[in-house]
Amino acid sequence: MNILVCIKRVPDIAGSVTVDATGTGIDDSGLGHTMSSHEECAVELAIQTAAATGGTVTVLTVGPAEAVEQLRAAVAVGANDGILVEAADPSVFAPEDIAQIIGDVIRDRAEAGQTFDLVLTGDDAADTGDFQVGIRLAYDLEYPVLTNIQTISVGGTDEGGGPGGDPGSGRIEARGIGPAGTEIFSLGLPAVVAVHEGGVDPRYPSITGRMKAKKAQVVEYDAPEPGTGSLRVRLELPEVKASSVTILGEGPDAAPALVDVLEEIGVIRP
Amino acid sequence: MTMVFVETDPAGEVTLTSAEALTFARKTPQLLPDGGAATSREVSGPPSGSTEGVVIGPLSGAAIAALGRLGVSVIHHLDHPDLAEYSAAAWAQAIVDVAPESGTLLASGTPRGMELMAHAAVRTGARMAANVMAADEDGLLRQVHGGTAFERLRLDGDLQVLTIAGHACTPEETTPVTPEVYDYDLTVAEADLATRAQSTEVEAADDAAGLTSARAVVGAGRGVGSENGFAEVLELVDHLGGALGVSRVVTGLGWRPHAEQVGQTGSRISPDVYIACGISGAIQHMAGIEGAKTLVAINTDEEATMVQRADYAIIGDLHEVVGAVNEEIVRRRG
Ligand SMILES: Cc1cc2nc3c(=O)[nH]c(=O)nc-3n(C[C@H](O)[C@H](O)[C@H](O)COP(=O)(O)OP(=O)(O)OC[C@H]3O[C@@H](n4cnc5c(N)ncnc54)[C@H](O)[C@@H]3O)c2cc1C
């Protein structure tokens, strides 16, 4: 099974941030960059599934030239190759645009002889958190789509009768977190699946993986002009409130003071 | 008109986050780009500028009454055997069938809400904004970068589709109304059932649902030290009849399951008290606890963000402090 994973280069935020000169983005000059944790899990799921079926994993990003770092990071842990759709500033695009761009590239790759049975995204990107590129992409490709998925395995009957069946039968079983418990889906391919972190542990790159990443093939495209365009007017930062903490004390001696607080709130079980 | 997708729990009650979204809809008249004009949809009668609810599946008397207390004048009840199991495409199409042509369609920012609104947005050709915090003359304000920053934006088009960030607003009841309930003769397209859930495995009581509704949550972070370091915090959870919530370091190290994770990529909680033990207070964790009414930090580091942001703090080793708190609770019980 050949799998495409869509990953996005995002700033790695630990502390407070500042808004950049345009007023519409954060100043990421002093920050490292990464991909979202959902996408790290999507890459891991893709690698495991491709290994189980003798397929390949391709990673795609729409981003600045530097985003090739994120593509290479995915190759270092086991992806085969990458696609960079170069957009100097991806923030000018709406989620509709990103979905369209990815859909067009998938169609173009198909013409070039590279097809994907399964397209994975994250549920949401760590920066914009739009929660929709995967779903919009699925509609653009006219594929079925699931979101909030934590694990996938190959197989399932064609009647959609649940797990079982031969690997490579063109179906996967996907499991995700629903409001009442784990929901289990049987999905015919090709399809789009948006992944939520927590079902698998992303692996660390090996030395050979890092070597491979340096030489990995990356197909490059230029992003078109934004069609819809970002709707962002500006970015604002939350007010930093002055600390108003009451220190109840140090060490175990402060325990009675905390129990007083808990009694007052009324949360101690009688 | 503003239409809200209402989630109900297995007991048929309106969920807390849906009550928040309904309150948000009622208290934010600026949501109406059309100024509350009547729509061309076939349902007649609802007063303009009102809030309408959509419920899929069983609709209990308790839910109707609760929606009335939240100011919902019209309930669109979508019930069909093909909607009994969850299928995002089929559910979204059912919502789209009754949605207004202009106005606002919204849901709470839960996984279901996000997924259904995104499908509905595509199917109506609308824009969608996720995790909205506020709406005013200046447009919408939504959380980005995991809550580190807010985005100001304007959606264009006649219909805007939104999800409301968890705990962006506190549920508030109003003068009760008696909602009119509309039932429909729905048709569900076969193609929309391709992604129907086959089954659901119900987990133990300490699942994410328990975490989001608990009145007291004890948080545990890296400071716990190891997989075997949870005895004291779990005893405290028990004394409080509450739930355990953990940081991503804890789930990432495999010490506890992901269902217990609190934060940007975990659950958003709104307990009366959150007791964060050995958690530094990274922005992605704080995003999940904004709804906590009282915040307590137990940490060895006085400078930790969690301590600075807390209402109350104890500086010290969490095992010693939580152990002493448990002893004190037992002692006072006599
Ligand atoms: C895209 C993205 C999404 C994320 N989503 C989430 C999320 O949903 N939830 C989440 O939690 N994180 C999330 N994170 C991770 C987040 O950035 C932090 O890494 C994480 O919250 C830190 O966990 P921690 O506080 O347990 O560990 P640390 O930051 O290592 O803090 C440990 C704390 O314990 C204290 N401590 C140590 N020993 C003791 C002791 N014996 N007694 C008392 N205190 C002690 C230390 O002083 C310190 O304050 C996300 C990150 C990214 C990039």
Ligand SMILES: Nc1ncnc2c1ncn2[C@@H]1O[C@H](COP(=O)(O)O)[C@@H](O)[C@H]1O
């Ligand atoms: N610029 C991009 N390049 C590649 N994939 C993207 C991009 N933007 C979004 N995605 C994918 O779509 C998912 C959802 O993003 P969003 O809807 O923007 O929150 C992300 O987790 C990525 O997998």
